[in-house]
Amino acid sequence: MTVHDLVAMGRVGVDLYPLQHGVTLDEVRTFEKFLGGTAANVTVATARHGRRAALVSATADDAFGRFVHRELLQLGVDDAYVQTITDGPPTPVTFCEMFPPDYFPRWFYRYPTAPDLLITPESLPLQAIREASAYWSSLTGLSQEPSRAAHRAALEERARAPLTVLDLDYQEAFWREPGDAEGDARARARSQAVVALRQATVAVGNLAECELVTGESEPRRAARALLAAGVELAVVTQGPQGVLALTPDEEVGVDAFPVTVVNGLGAGDAFGGALVHGLLSGWDLERTLHFASVAGALVAGRLGCSTAMPTTAEVQALLSDVEVADGAM
Template sequence: MTAYAAYDLVAIGRVGVDLYPLQHGVTLDEVRTFEKFLGGTAANVTVAASRHGLRAALVSATGADAFGRFVHRELLQLGVDDAHVQTITAGPPTPVTFCEIFPPDHFPVWSYRYPTAPDLLVTPESLPLKVIREARVFWSTLTGLSQEPSRAAHRAAWEERGRAPFTVLDLDHRTEFWASGEAARSAATWALPFVDVVVGTAEECEVVTGEADPLRAARALVDAGVALAVVDRGRRGALALTHDELVTVPGFPVHVVNGLGAGDAFGGALVLGLLEGWDLERTLHFASVAGALVSARLECSAAMPTTAEVHALLSDVEVADGAL
């Protein structure tokens, strides 16, 4: 794919291969067959944005192996520019992630990326700084701060942007990547002055702020200086807070198959709403429906909905509400 002079979205962070079981309701030792998909939060968010017609690029790295080749191929097939995804020849392999599927709300995950992963080896010197500076939205994740040199690369990217609008931190907390919750909280606190939008689940926001209540957690983030705090509450809906506005929306009931990709679909849809200048209520409704659609499907990246699919479900809900 030809690199764009400017992208709607540039994301930096995790990429790898998801190996999802085709037998559900059983533990991994009982699973017989798997199917592989592109995975990793940053990659999934770029795919989700691309499905909404946005120009998206990923800054990351893979190993020089078959799974790395698969990642590059899938990114391109799913509409994401892979020009800034490095191939590290003398390093760890492309990571793989397994999960168990126990709908509606139990999806244990095992990520094989020890002691490190290629995406954590991205250096400040390797960054496409002009691309990052000119992106309309720059998306980063808390996981990217868990190791060096990735942490230094994130700082260099943020400094290049100078806290330009829509510099996003996705809290994307995975306990296995951190020595403790306090270490993750410390990294997030360090990052907040560089970003103006924070998005995370209620559980992730609690890790970062110490507040179990989603509204108090969002308020703590806004009080720390971010312009917009968004709490994705999954089936319970979403909440967004700015210095002068609070918006909450309900969740959308669906038959859950695999909830692991819902937050990434929410993120890609959030990007669309921000760039289109939608009001917060419309943006949250749209993002919540996008997340619900993915949770009703097995895969994550390949399941990201189009704008038309989200609008169709929104229309169905509005018709049903009118009928009531």
């Protein structure tokens, strides 16, 4: 059996992105179709850096499901653990609006649920999860059963192995239940995150997501709270304000890489895949964060997410250009 550099578990589907920007969805005339879902995007981003990446997820037995499998393979991701569920909901579709530089609302068509939330503990490739050099899962997978039980089983199988990553990705629509009062969905997500953080060794999230989990709105305090929750590396992304990472012994902050934003939705996934690559390469934390930040910026300047993920050479070339420019000043 192939031992993967990364096994990621979670959301997969189809993104339909508008080709007309600066208008609302009802005014959009044409769309382009892409592989989507944060876990899928992270595996693609990692594969683009020459890593062996596999996705644990599920699709329906439909046209979009076939598209997902084909795109994963074409983009270098092992789809052997992406199940096909024949008697469940359709493969999900996500629409968005594009108002660069910082407004990209999304509509998730995952009703009443999605195949990737129907993964069961019994269906998991536990050996592949256990033996992978890195494992990535997101908070979304803990939002519903049986996916919640499957994600917990995967984390238990990892037994806090190095590079067991919890992505604090929070989409409120997945957590809402009928009759909820304001704040109930957030409280539900927070309680699940607290448990999962005890089994993870790395936490990654934007500042709003870190605040949801820790109650801290200041980046350094939020990162310290994540360390106190059980992880060994806490990474807080802050968009144009850069990124901050803390370990018990080290604090590193890097500035955001400037970019003309086209679509900001895939930047975090590109950052995640590049972060995994840097950590697996044994780079120091500052080099890893610079590399990941440039990878995220490159995707933010492009339309798609999965197909926009940069190669190592693209990221290194941009870093080299910056170093040359800085040296000339």
